[in-house]
Amino acid sequence: MTTTTFNAKLAGGVRVDIPPLLVIVLALAAGVLVLSSAVSVTQALLFLTGGLLGLALYQASFGFTGGWKRFATEGRSRSMRAQFFMIAITAIVFIPLMSGAFDLGRSVVGAWAPVGVSVILGAFMFGAGMQLGGGCGSGTLFTVGGGSARMLVTLVGFIIGATVGTLHLPFWLQLPSLPVIRFGESFGALGGTLLTLVGLAAIIGLLAYIEKRKHGNVESIFSGLKDLTPSSFLHGPWPLILAAVVLALGNVFTLLLAGHPWSVTYGFGLWGAKIFEAVGIEVSSWQFWQNPAQARALQNSVLFDVTSVMNFGVILGAALAASLAGKFAPKAAVPFLSWVAAIVGGLLMGYGARLSFGCNIGALFSGIASGSLHGWVWFVMAYLGSLLGIFIRPLFGLDGFKRA
Numbered sequence: 001m002t003t004t005t006f007n008a009k010l011a012g013g014v015r016v017d018i019p020p021l022l023v024i025v026l027a028l029a030a031g032v033l034v035l036s037s038a039v040s041v042t043q044a045l046l047f048l049t050g051g052l053l054g055l056a057l058y059q060a061s062f063g064f065t066g067g068w069k070r071f072a073t074e075g076r077s078r079s080m081r082a083q084f085f086m087i088a089i090t091a092i093v094f095i096p097l098m099s100g101a102f103d104l105g106r107s108v109v110g111a112w113a114p115v116g117v118s119v120i121l122g123a124f125m126f127g128a129g130m131q132l133g134g135g136c137g138s139g140t141l142f143t144v145g146g147g148s149a150r151m152l153v154t155l156v157g158f159i160i161g162a163t164v165g166t167l168h169l170p171f172w173l174q175l176p177s178l179p180v181i182r183f184g185e186s187f188g189a190l191g192g193t194l195l196t197l198v199g200l201a202a203i204i205g206l207l208a209y210i211e212k213r214k215h216g217n218v219e220s221i222f223s224g225l226k227d228l229t230p231s232s233f234l235h236g237p238w239p240l241i242l243a244a245v246v247l248a249l250g251n252v253f254t255l256l257l258a259g260h261p262w263s264v265t266y267g268f269g270l271w272g273a274k275i276f277e278a279v280g281i282e283v284s285s286w287q288f289w290q291n292p293a294q295a296r297a298l299q300n301s302v303l304f305d306v307t308s309v310m311n312f313g314v315i316l317g318a319a320l321a322a323s324l325a326g327k328f329a330p331k332a333a334v335p336f337l338s339w340v341a342a343i344v345g346g347l348l349m350g351y352g353a354r355l356s357f358g359c360n361i362g363a364l365f366s367g368i369a370s371g372s373l374h375g376w377v378w379f380v381m382a383y384l385g386s387l388l389g390i391f392i393r394p395l396f397g398l399d400g401f402k403r404a
Helices: 018-038 041-059 064-074 078-098 117-133 137-145 149-173 183-215 230-235 240-258 265-278 292-299 306-324 336-355 360-369 373-396
Strands: 007-009 015-017 114-116 177-180
Touching: 015 018, 015 306, 018 041, 018 306, 041 137, 041 240, 041 306, 064 078, 064 117, 064 137, 064 373, 078 183, 078 240, 078 360, 114 117, 114 373, 117 149, 117 177, 117 336, 117 360, 117 373, 137 149, 137 306, 137 336, 137 360, 149 265, 149 336, 183 360, 240 360, 265 292, 265 306, 265 336, 265 360, 336 373, 360 373
Parallel strands: none
Antiparallel strands: 007 015, 114 177
16 A cells, blocks of 8 residues: 555645544544543643644744754844744733732742752753754654654653753752842832843844844744745644744643643653653652652652643644644654764753753743743853754764854
């Protein structure tokens, strides 16, 4: 039976991968039913929110790794500006809500963390790792959902690194650190929001200025928006600005449903801890997992963990998008050194994210949008680490900085 038997071409030549599409739709439906009955309707909605995030990430190829690399090597900043625009949209909602400016009838918490040695070192490690691994926290999930075998190896390394990070975290937290600094608390809801927006606008402006100096023009983050059609909305590709808005809304939905922002890495550490326990390693005796909240998460099914459920949703949402785009599981030969880079990059990202209280989602996106100083420090150190990662990519047969 030929491959074309399993695929369909729609009007306009759009190819859809039918078999995986049917399996993914069934998996999404089953996930909603199981979560609604076994956990709660809210957990099912968070699962679907993860699916929406995965769909948007894949349809726009909205990855932090590629955008940072493109700016570092080519001076083009469109992806980075879209990322900070997304954070700005989210901050307008997050900081006032987290500062109590509006009564939600429930408490919400932000992605707040202290600024210390662990954040500085961990973010730097993460930045280097994502350039070797080929994806960030969200990027790893959505590319795995799209069928990338190499990124599955990166994910394995990510899980191992995040789990080992939980063992060593107490040591790192003993090193010098500033307390948690929240702009909404220090400057009030309005002042904290304005300060964050001014900082984000300054970065966007600086990126555009550097690009203009180098190329004489600036690529618009709205590029492709006027050409968006119902077909391209369904099958892709999406304009970056559309994905940025959808991702911002998805993070707001997460805050309203879960009471905290979107995060990714905690789920990886939990999965690894459960696997370690299953093979006889007593993770439950580690200080991190003796915290009451962490102990409950380790004892319960992953279906009760918000981050895990949303991660599953992101993978399935990306797989749905890949199937609709006719690009599910593209086959490509991967050299041995590229596999090595994938596992090393994953290990660095997992360990670094645990030390720095999150990845590009939990620390950068949700952190800055929550008005946390550590999110800004995370960005600076992760970008510096990313430069190192780009520099050493050629050692693994990957492209790095180009000679002038």
